Amino acid sequence: MSDIAYVKTELSPTLPPPPNAAGPMKWLKDNLFSTWYEAIGTVVASAILIYLFMSIVDWAFVTSVWEASSFEDCLERYTGHPVGACWGFVDARFNQFMFGPYPTDSYWRPIIVGILLVAGLLPIMFEQIPGRKIAAPLMLGIFPWLSVALLHGPIEMTTLDSGLGIGVTALLFVLGIALGLYGRKNFNPGQTMIGFGVAYCIGVMYFLAWGLGLETIATNKYGGFMLTLILSAVGIGVSLPLGIVLALGRRASNMPLIQMLCIGFIELVRAVPLITILFMAQFMLPLFLPEGVDFDNLVRALVGVSLFSSAYMAEVVRGGLQAIPKGQFEAADALGLNYSMSMRLIILPQALKIVIPNIVSTFIGLFKDTTLVSIIGLLDLLLTMKQAITSTKWLGMEHTGYIFVGLIYLVCCFGMSRYSIYLEKKLHTGHKR
Amino acid sequence: MAVEAENANFSLSSLWYDKRNRAIVLQIITVSIFVWFVYQIVNNAVTNMENQGLNPGFGFMSQIAGFNPTSPEFNLTSFDVNSSTHGDVFVLGIVNTLLISFVGVILATIVGFVVGVLRLSNNLLIKLLATTYIEVMRNIPLLLHIFIWYFGVVLFLPQLMGALPEGGRGVTGINFLGLDMIFMSNRGINFPSPVLEAGWQVILIAFIAAIAGIVFLSKWAKKRQDETGQIFPVLWASLGLIIGLPILAYFIAGQPVSWDIPQATRFNLKGGASMPGHMMGLLMALVVYTGAFIAENVRSGIQSVSHGQTEAAFALGIRPNVTMRKIIIPQAMRVIIPPMTSQYLNLTKNSSLAVAIGYPDLVNIFTGVSLNQTGNAVEIIALTMLVYLTISLTISIFMNWYNKRVALVER
Numbered sequence: 001m002s003d004i005a006y007v008k009t010e011l012s013p014t015l016p017p018p019p020n021a022a023g024p025m026k027w028l029k030d031n032l033f034s035t036w037y038e039a040i041g042t043v044v045a046s047a048i049l050i051y052l053f054m055s056i057v058d059w060a061f062v063t064s065v066w067e068a069s070s071f072e073d074c075l076e077r078y079t080g081h082p083v084g085a086c087w088g089f090v091d092a093r094f095n096q097f098m099f100g101p102y103p104t105d106s107y108w109r110p111i112i113v114g115i116l117l118v119a120g121l122l123p124i125m126f127e128q129i130p131g132r133k134i135a136a137p138l139m140l141g142i143f144p145w146l147s148v149a150l151l152h153g154p155i156e157m158t159t160l161d162s163g164l165g166i167g168v169t170a171l172l173f174v175l176g177i178a179l180g181l182y183g184r185k186n187f188n189p190g191q192t193m194i195g196f197g198v199a200y201c202i203g204v205m206y207f208l209a210w211g212l213g214l215e216t217i218a219t220n221k222y223g224g225f226m227l228t229l230i231l232s233a234v235g236i237g238v239s240l241p242l243g244i245v246l247a248l249g250r251r252a253s254n255m256p257l258i259q260m261l262c263i264g265f266i267e268l269v270r271a272v273p274l275i276t277i278l279f280m281a282q283f284m285l286p287l288f289l290p291e292g293v294d295f296d297n298l299v300r301a302l303v304g305v306s307l308f309s310s311a312y313m314a315e316v317v318r319g320g321l322q323a324i325p326k327g328q329f330e331a332a333d334a335l336g337l338n339y340s341m342s343m344r345l346i347i348l349p350q351a352l353k354i355v356i357p358n359i360v361s362t363f364i365g366l367f368k369d370t371t372l373v374s375i376i377g378l379l380d381l382l383l384t385m386k387q388a389i390t391s392t393k394w395l396g397m398e399h400t401g402y403i404f405v406g407l408i409y410l411v412c413c414f415g416m417s418r419y420s421i422y423l424e425k426k427l428h429t430g431h432k433r
Numbered sequence: 434m435a436v437e438a439e440n441a442n443f444s445l446s447s448l449w450y451d452k453r454n455r456a457i458v459l460q461i462i463t464v465s466i467f468v469w470f471v472y473q474i475v476n477n478a479v480t481n482m483e484n485q486g487l488n489p490g491f492g493f494m495s496q497i498a499g500f501n502p503t504s505p506e507f508n509l510t511s512f513d514v515n516s517s518t519h520g521d522v523f524v525l526g527i528v529n530t531l532l533i534s535f536v537g538v539i540l541a542t543i544v545g546f547v548v549g550v551l552r553l554s555n556n557l558l559i560k561l562l563a564t565t566y567i568e569v570m571r572n573i574p575l576l577l578h579i580f581i582w583y584f585g586v587v588l589f590l591p592q593l594m595g596a597l598p599e600g601g602r603g604v605t606g607i608n609f610l611g612l613d614m615i616f617m618s619n620r621g622i623n624f625p626s627p628v629l630e631a632g633w634q635v636i637l638i639a640f641i642a643a644i645a646g647i648v649f650l651s652k653w654a655k656k657r658q659d660e661t662g663q664i665f666p667v668l669w670a671s672l673g674l675i676i677g678l679p680i681l682a683y684f685i686a687g688q689p690v691s692w693d694i695p696q697a698t699r700f701n702l703k704g705g706a707s708m709p710g711h712m713m714g715l716l717m718a719l720v721v722y723t724g725a726f727i728a729e730n731v732r733s734g735i736q737s738v739s740h741g742q743t744e745a746a747f748a749l750g751i752r753p754n755v756t757m758r759k760i761i762i763p764q765a766m767r768v769i770i771p772p773m774t775s776q777y778l779n780l781t782k783n784s785s786l787a788v789a790i791g792y793p794d795l796v797n798i799f800t801g802v803s804l805n806q807t808g809n810a811v812e813i814i815a816l817t818m819l820v821y822l823t824i825s826l827t828i829s830i831f832m833n834w835y836n837k838r839v840a841l842v843e844r
Contacts (some may be wrong), residue, residue: 025681034555041559045556048562048563049562248766256460257464258460258463274782274820279804279814279817283814286481286812289477290473291477291480293486369573371577382574386580398585398588398589402577402584409573413572
């Protein structure tokens with residue numbers, strides 16, 4: 001019919017793609033060798049990475065010393081061969097790094113607090129673990145006082161020394177319970193809250209004075225990682241509520257005087273370094289207090305650290321509040337909610353959710369900033385380490401010591417930042433772009 | 434009607450249950466607590482100071498300090514231990530704080546921009562390297578950075594002077610490039626310092642003229658490009674101007690600047706300038722730490738520019754590096770600047786950690802030593818806070834001005 005020489009009637013077999021258009025070759029080409037300068041970058045970067053990796057492995061595992069009794073086992077000029085990390089030193093002083101000068105036979109007390117802390121936090125942090133409904137109120141209402149009692153033992157309360165004091169407090173306790181029950185009967189949440197609140201405070205006071213009947217351990221015996229955790233836990237616990245209050249105060253446009261006070265506090269604190277606030281707590285607080293009244297060093301540092309981070313927290317929370325559309329406030333008002341209800345039920349849950357990453361980074365900053373208390377002489381992890389490596393037995397352990405401390409901080413802070421990413425994903429209820 | 438009725442039935446409970454009244458009541462309560470609090474504090478402070486035999490006021494500022502806050506090699510305000518007062522300590526502290534903050538801010542910005550851009554690289558390994566740097570550095574406390582850099586690195590450098598392997602004494606510190614000019618040791622860095630002789634002002638004038646020339650040139654080049662479309666190589670011309678003009682002036686004026694090069698004597702280096710070891714350690718720590726934060730700001734800023742902008746630029750045929758320079762960076766700057774400001778402020782405030790390794794900054798020598806000597810805690814801490822407040826405000830004002838300049842101009 002025509003002069004077509006050849007007509008293909010069958011499909012030819014599918015050929016595999018060229019090697020650099022699919023599979024590992026394509027991946028390599030896309031990610032490592034796309035252009036000549038990328039290729040140079042790859043070579044340089046891999047050289048750096050391999051060098052870093054090899055030297056870390058060599059330092060930490062190959063030439064490291066695992067058992068040592070003093071610096072003579074760990075320094076090149078005594079052993080005769082190059083020595084990397086001296087893990088024997090960390091091992092020998094490990095208890096000190098964890099607990100500082102805390103009495104050895106009472107280590108079980110901070111350990112119990114630590115176990116309770118982890119056991120209480122896990123159900124709150126992860127939905128998969130049951131028991132959040134029970135753990136949250138326990139952690140807020142009982143755990144702080146329990147850990148104070150465990151760590152410190154009984155606290156002297158001058159109010160409870162006299163019969164009069166005991167009588168008045170007992171009477172207040174009974175009255176508080178009565179008011180609470182009365183308010184509950186009449187469905188008056190205000191009365192219930194005040195009544196039970198008073199009773200709770202007095203109960204806590206008695207509990208702290210009893211202190212589980214343990215031996216008192218003064219705060220100057222606290223140290224090491226334990227002290228770091230105490231400082232950050234109290235700082236976090238105080239700064240979040242105080243920061244929220246300050247942020248709300250800063251936005252309370254119908255109360256200009258309160259607004260001014262809040263702005264003044266926040267801006268002043270944020271403009272100066274933490275160390276000056278700690279110096280202030282150290283040197284100025286004794287001047288400001290009436291004679292005879294004095295806090296110990298730990299409480300001073302706690303006040304300084306908490307106030308400092310509350311100012312930062314207030315700004316973070318304000319960012320969240322500003323991101324809430326005005327309609328939400330108006331809707332809450334339209335529903336007839338009062339101020340505290342609209343904040344508690346409508347505004348804050350949304351505002352705080354937006355700023356979770358920033359709240360966590362403030363926590364991370366606070367956790368790192370607790371190292372500054374070593375400058376005013378509190379024996380936190382860093383100062384404990386500094387003292388250990390200047391002790392005559394372990395001179396010259398700078399590298400091992402500081403890298404060990406750095407690793408602890410790295411693990412904690414990195415863990416917190418990962419958790420914030422997890423939380424952000426979990427709480428993301430809107431549409432993802 | 435309703436208003437009248439309300440006014441008529443004034444009752445005690447309306448103080449709390451009426452929103453307007455409640456605001457007033459709350460404010461009165463808060464302010465009176467605050468005033469009472471301040472009154473108590475002032476009262477206690479006055480009594481306590483009297484009891485401790487302190488004399489309040491700023492008279493101590495003109496007392497002779499009687500201690501040497503700094504070393505002879507690192508003395509920027511010619512502090513003299515025999516005649517200088519606590520006021521001079523204050524000034525020296527401010528100068529040192531400003532010095533380390535200024536150098537730190539510049540270096541940290543460079544580190545931050547480089548790492549931040551590397552973090553966005555298409556190359557997996559480079560990205561990994563930059564991410565590791567950021568995550569490790571910003572998750573370690575600054576104080577630990579300072580300890581590691583000072584006690585673990587600077588003090589482990591070789592001694593400046595010591596026994597040479599071939600016998601005798603000499604420089605054992607690191608001799609940069611074998612030039613015999615820059616030496617690095619556990620005491621810091623020694624480097625040549627310029628000696629200004631008569632007529633050196635010519636170079637300064639040439640330098641200022643070069644800057645003026647660059648401003649003029651870039652305006653002219655922009656105008657010419659707008660009119661004719663021709664591109665003038667502003668960058669190269671500016672570099673030529675800013676380097677060439679002062680050098681030209683140097684030779685025309687008869688070489689009025691000579692260099693004082695550190696010379697090795699038996700026990701020390703003579704001449705030149707030096708950057709002490711504690712400053713080196715502090716600077717490294719501040720730069721490495723703040724650089725990691727700035728890198729994250731830069732990364733998020735660049736990522737915030739929508740990808741459509743890049744695509745549009747490519748569609749117009751603009752080359753990648755011009756796209757980066759003219760399209761991406763100007764838009765990213767708007768996002769980068771506010772957090773960058775707070776990083777600069779942080780760096781300035783963090784320089785107060787100098788107290789841990791003995792760099793003579795404001796907190797170390799004034800709030801530390803002067804306070805211990807005079808006992809005027811309130812005045813000294815208030816002054817320190819005032820200085821930081823002023824620095825913070827100045828940086829914020831400057832950065833706000835810059836931010837306004839780069840902000841989106843909406844029609």
